[in-house]
Amino acid sequence: MGRVEGKVALVTGAGSGIGAASAIRLAEEGAIVYCGDINRDSAAATVVEILSAGGKAFAAPLDISSSSECDAVIAKIVAESGKIDILVNNAGVNLPSVFHETTNEAIDKTLNVNVKGAMYLTRASLPHMLAAGGGSIVNMSSVNGIVSEPFLSVYSASKGAIVMFTKGIALDYAKKGIRCNAICPGWVDTPINYAHAEMLGGLDHVYKTIDSFQPIGRPGTSREIANVVLFLASDESSFMTGSIVSADGGMTAQ
Ligand SMILES: NC(=O)c1ccc[n+]([C@@H]2O[C@H](COP(=O)([O-])OP(=O)(O)OC[C@H]3O[C@@H](n4cnc5c(N)ncnc54)[C@H](O)[C@@H]3O)[C@@H](O)[C@H]2O)c1
Secondary structure, rough: OOOOOEEEEEEEEOOOOOHHHHHHHHOOOOEEEEEEOHHHHHHHHHHHHHOOOEOOOOOOEOOOOOOOHHHHHHHHHHHOOOOOOOEEEOOOOOOOOHHOOOOEEEEEEEHHHHHHHHHHHHHEEEEHHHHHHHEEEEEOOOOOOOOOOOHHHHHHHHHHHHHHHHHHHHHHHHHHHEEEEEEOOOOEOOOOHHHHHOOOHHOOOOOHOOOOOOOOOOOOHHHHHHHHHHHHHOHHHHHOOOEEEOOOOOOOOO
């Protein structure tokens, strides 16, 4: 038996990076995984990868910044698969900027995707989790939910909001069998960081000097974060709720 055998999961941002790795990891351990992403083709590619490895998956294209699309995707999952056991609020954007030059569009997009998207999907999922007597919600925050970095004031604010949203949901549903935890990854090698890396002198420079901020001395891999997602999604973490779990190569130990 897999570690999440028969559980129905939605992973957002499943077309790339940490979300793709998380969808694959959950499917490897027996979950039926809905791969949500605004990029229809990349979500479909993750589904193909899961199916070709013998797992169960469906594409769930959506823009998480739309509350109606979030409501619709949860309704569709429950109609098709009967329940939603695991929600991984992973999709996100990072639009680094010098703050006094930041556009309204960048502020709105960052908060709409990174904060409101997680709220909309959580709100839509909770009635089904309550009816079923339980569920696990895993929110992707960031080290930047705890500490900031140059050019990341808006992104950091969005990830800090996710830390507190996680704690709020954990408290409100602790007696209902619904757990909610957050992960704070350090620098992981995915495209979300490329714009930030450019502002810091380029990706090569960042990786050559990564020792200076990530003591383990290398970027993380998406699979290393997916392993934490799997643990928090599964019953193995049954005593954990409201936890903010760092997976950051020691970055916030300093
Ligand atoms: N890579 C890192 O170093 C790092 C560190 C800390 C936290 N994170 C967080 O991990 C999460 C995943 O990021 P990643 O590193 O895999 O980046 P990524 O860019 O590889 O993947 C992000 C995915 O989210 C999708 N997405 C963006 N906007 C969306 C929307 N409105 N609706 C649906 N899907 C949308 C994108 O299409 C993409 O597939 C993000 O929340 C990010 O903030 C990443």
